[in-house]
Amino acid sequence: MSQNVSEFVWxxxxxxxxxxxxxxPGDGVGGLDVALEKASDxxxxxQVRHEEMAAFMASxxxxxxxxxxxxxxxxxPGAIHLLTGLYDAKMDHxxxxxxxxxxxxxxxxxxxxxxxxLQSLFKDVAADFVATASVPSQVRHLIDRAVRIAAxxxxxxxxxxPNDLQELPYAEPxxxxxxxxxxxxxxxxxxxxxxxxxxxxxxxxxxxxxxAILVGAGALQATDEVIAIADRLQAGAxxxxxxxxxxxxxxxxxxxxxGLLGTEPSWDxxxxxxxxxxxxxxxxYSEFLPxxxxxxxxxxxxxxxxxxLRYPMEVNMVGxxxxxxxxxxxxxxxxxxxxxxxGIESGVxxxxxxxxxxxxxxxxxxxxxxxxxxxxxxxxxxxxxxGDAGTVANWYARDIRMRRGMMGSLSGSLASLGSATPYAMxxxxxxxxxVVIAFIGDxxxxxxxxxxxxxxxxxxxxxxxxxxxxxxxxxxxxSQVTWEERVQLGEGKTESTQKLPDFPYHRYAxxxxxxxxxxxxxxRLGAAWDEALSADRPVLLECYTxxxxxxxxxxxxxxxxxxxxxxxxxxxxxxxxxxxxxxxxLASVLPRHKE
Numbered sequence: 001m002s003q004n005v006s007e008f009v010w011x012x013x014x015x016x017x018x019x020x021x022x023x024x025p026g027d028g029v030g031g032l033d034v035a036l037e038k039a040s041d042x043x044x045x046x047q048v049r050h051e052e053m054a055a056f057m058a059s060x061x062x063x064x065x066x067x068x069x070x071x072x073x074x075x076x077p078g079a080i081h082l083l084t085g086l087y088d089a090k091m092d093h094x095x096x097x098x099x100x101x102x103x104x105x106x107x108x109x110x111x112x113x114x115x116x117x118l119q120s121l122f123k124d125v126a127a128d129f130v131a132t133a134s135v136p137s138q139v140r141h142l143i144d145r146a147v148r149i150a151a152x153x154x155x156x157x158x159x160x161x162p163n164d165l166q167e168l169p170y171a172e173p174x175x176x177x178x179x180x181x182x183x184x185x186x187x188x189x190x191x192x193x194x195x196x197x198x199x200x201x202x203x204x205x206x207x208x209x210x211x212a213i214l215v216g217a218g219a220l221q222a223t224d225e226v227i228a229i230a231d232r233l234q235a236g237a238x239x240x241x242x243x244x245x246x247x248x249x250x251x252x253x254x255x256x257x258x259g260l261l262g263t264e265p266s267w268d269x270x271x272x273x274x275x276x277x278x279x280x281x282x283x284x285y286s287e288f289l290p291x292x293x294x295x296x297x298x299x300x301x302x303x304x305x306x307x308x309l310r311y312p313m314e315v316n317m318v319g320x321x322x323x324x325x326x327x328x329x330x331x332x333x334x335x336x337x338x339x340x341x342x343g344i345e346s347g348v349x350x351x352x353x354x355x356x357x358x359x360x361x362x363x364x365x366x367x368x369x370x371x372x373x374x375x376x377x378x379x380x381x382x383x384x385x386x387g388d389a390g391t392v393a394n395w396y397a398r399d400i401r402m403r404r405g406m407m408g409s410l411s412g413s414l415a416s417l418g419s420a421t422p423y424a425m426x427x428x429x430x431x432x433x434x435v436v437i438a439f440i441g442d443x444x445x446x447x448x449x450x451x452x453x454x455x456x457x458x459x460x461x462x463x464x465x466x467x468x469x470x471x472x473x474x475x476x477x478x479s480q481v482t483w484e485e486r487v488q489l490g491e492g493k494t495e496s497t498q499k500l501p502d503f504p505y506h507r508y509a510x511x512x513x514x515x516x517x518x519x520x521x522x523x524r525l526g527a528a529w530d531e532a533l534s535a536d537r538p539v540l541l542e543c544y545t546x547x548x549x550x551x552x553x554x555x556x557x558x559x560x561x562x563x564x565x566x567x568x569x570x571x572x573x574x575x576x577x578x579x580x581x582x583x584x585x586l587a588s589v590l591p592r593h594k595e
Contacts, residue, residue: 006035008170014042022054026074028101031166055085056422062094072099076114091413095150104164126158144182193317202331208275211235217242218280225325234335236344238266249401257397267554357587363546372399388420390441394551421452432463457512468538477547490563492571509540520544
């Protein structure tokens with residue numbers, strides 16, 4: 001059957017196994033819009049409210065499913081709007097294909113309406129492949145290469161389709177010089193380092209007496225292998241933020257997150273080790289790793305450009321995490337139980353008690369940490385968690401205890417505000433039978449979370465399990481940046497930039513036909529979570545929290561302490577800041593829990 005270019009595009013993407021696209025219509029993609037309606041049996045269309053959300057959803061789809069994410073947008077402003085979400089995918093190394101429209105080929109170069117140099121615009125975010133179609137017989141190889149390169153290199157690619165091309169009859173490339181004939185199919189990575197490298201890595205790890213492991217997103221499908229390696233080496237394991245779900249937190253030697261949002265046991269693990277094994281992580285903060293030369297290092301990553309980037313490793317191996325660890329395990333000697341592992345486990349147990357004590361310190365009106373500690377034991381099996389940038393990322397990283405089978409993610413390297421709700425929407429579209437919980441602050445909620453709630457209201461009746469909870473920390477403050485002003489700059493809160501207008505988020509949800517819950521009493525938090533998790537529709541749970549509870553770093557430097565003291569002269573909320581900080585510090589040194 002004959003088809004036009006737009007119809008071919010959706011059909012070819014379906015052949016590649018792509019079955020869902022996030023986007024927004026426009027005259028620059030008019031042909032694609034019409035063809036998408038006809039292809040509804042092959043390609044599910046999710047209509048967003050803003051193109052940035054389409055790209056975030058495509059990024060989250062790739063993270064949660066392991067598939068290539070797909071989004072599309074019209075020419076000009078629509079294409080521009082995709083960029084933030086696409087950079088999120090690029091910087092977190094997940095595959096996303098963007099299809100964007102362009103003005104008619106005859107108008108290009110004429111300073112035409114919505115004419116933007118898209119080839120140049122996308123050249124950074126889609127550096128590995130961005131191409132503009134000029135004739136119908138070119139479209140086949142553009143789609144094939146975009147998907148294959150995105151999947152192979154775990155990156156963003158882009159195909160630009162002028163709108164007058166979209167409705168032309170599709171033509172196969174001719175059997176002629178200057179034409180190319182591509183095919184569908186990608187096997188996926190199965191890389192294993194050669195035997196020499198594996199032997200070298202084993203020698204380093206066998207020689208270590210205090211082994212530390214750091215896992216990232218590249219280890220999410222290697223949980224069993226990491227556990228086996230850790231037990232063989234009697235190691236402790238810390239997690240980069242995107243690798244939070246790689247290891248369950250009920251393992252006593254798992255120290256939790258590492259870095260600015262991390263834990264004291266993870267800091268202690270890295271400072272005390274003599275050997276570091278890094279698996280599938282682009283963890284950015286070298287200051288939280290051992291000092292160069294203090295520990296011998298082994299690193300495994302699919303992307304060779306990420307090796308020895310944060311720490312000078314002795315052995316660098318390009319390979320799939322699970323495949324490489326399975327090959328490495330027989331070469332490792334079983335280390336006996338000893339003080340290293342015992343010390344790690346003791347520190348982890350004390351840390352969980354410290355977090356509980358911090359969460360239970362009073363605040364005005366609610367301590368935000370308690371919102372998370374009340375939820376953690378209530379988390380449904382196999383739930384999917386999404387976090388936003390801001391202080392919610394601190395509490396998600398530290399206070400949520402991940403169990404096996406759960407998933408969780410956020411905007412990692414880009415740390416973009418406003419990602420939690422589009423991530424949650426994409427998770428629910430991909431896994432309609434699983435409970436999804438999004439954590440978001442009021443700044444991000446006002447930026448675009450309110451926008452995504454309309455999309456949730458549009459689609460929730462299609463889900464086999466309607467439970468999606470969006471938890472908003474309403475503290476009327478851009479509190480993460482406020483605390484950065486205090487600790488990093490030594491300045492008090494700048495109210496003109498940091499103070500947010502109050503807004504009845506739970507009532508807004510009710511206007512959309514969803515369920516809204518408001519809680520400003522810490523003693524009601526448990527009941528509020530129970531109500532939200534048993535609802536028959538998506539829920540917005542609004543928690544009225546104290547903005548001045550400090551997200552304490554795992555290690556307070558002399559510079560941090562000096563800046564904190566110097567901010568007192570210009571801090572408009574000094575009493576609350578000092579009182580809350582004192583409570584948090586006292587909870588660490590005078591715990592309620594008895595050992």
